[in-house]
Amino acid sequence: MKAVYIKPFLTALLIIIADQAIKIWVHSHMYQGQEIKFLGDHGMLHYTENNGMAFGMELGGDWGKLTLTLFRIIAVAGIGYGIVYLIKHKYHRGLIMNGALILAGAVGNIIDSTFYGVIYRYAPLFHGRVVDMFYFPLISGNFPQWFPIWGGEDFIFFRPVFNLADASISVGVILILIFQKHYFKHETPEASAPNSEMVEE
Incomplete structure (x- = not known):
């Protein structure tokens, strides 16, 4: 296999291994809800699990969970082909490398939702929960009373708890959006100038 094939998939494999190593450590050494602060109140490990998509979003019920897991598997096959x-x-x-980041993140969360329920004996195949741990509540406070809808309520930025797989997907997608013109630019052939043909006498 050529090096051009190896590098993207090797990158994805290393991210998957790192993601799973972090998740296994957190699951083995922390209890749900426990926090280990490394940036004071603005950065910490916060062990939580979710049934759904990136950053804790969910589809309800067992069928929603099963549908999401199967969709992930199909999506990974499509991303790999892409x-x-x-x-x-x-x-x-x-x-290509950003595609590899998205692939790695998708596979990382598929492993959780497919196998963790069986490995840790709390759910059948395809019904496992995704392990999340990174939490960065960088800014917290209250919306002013005059603020529409949320006036007077508390706010936290950044609220979602996520994992390395989520971060890998997000970085890949954001970089593609930022550099899409560079990635997808097409060189157009120069048009022939009028009267450019040489007329032989």
Whole structure:
């Protein structure tokens, strides 16, 4: 296999391994709700689990959980095929590597939702919970009373608890959005100037 194929998938594999290592450590050494602060009140490990998508979003019920897990598996197959397609057609390397980040994040969370319920003996196959731990409540306070809808309520930025897989997906998507013009630019052939043909005498 050519190096151009190896690098994106090796990058994805390393992220998956790191993501799973962190999750296993958190599950083995922390109880749910426990916090280990490393940036004071603005950055910490906060062990939580969720049944759904990135950053704790969910689809309700067992069928919602099963549907989400199966959708993830199909999406991973599609992303993997897409990366191979991009490589074969010599798309920008940055686009390919960002695709690898998205692939790694998707696989990382699939492992949780597919196998963790069986491994840790709390749910059947495809019904496991995703382990989250990174929490960065950088800014907290109250909305002013005059603020529409949320006036007087507490707010926290950044509220979601996430994992390395979530971060990998987010970075990949954000970089593609930022550099999309660079990744997908097409060179157009120069138009022939009028009267440019040489007339032989």
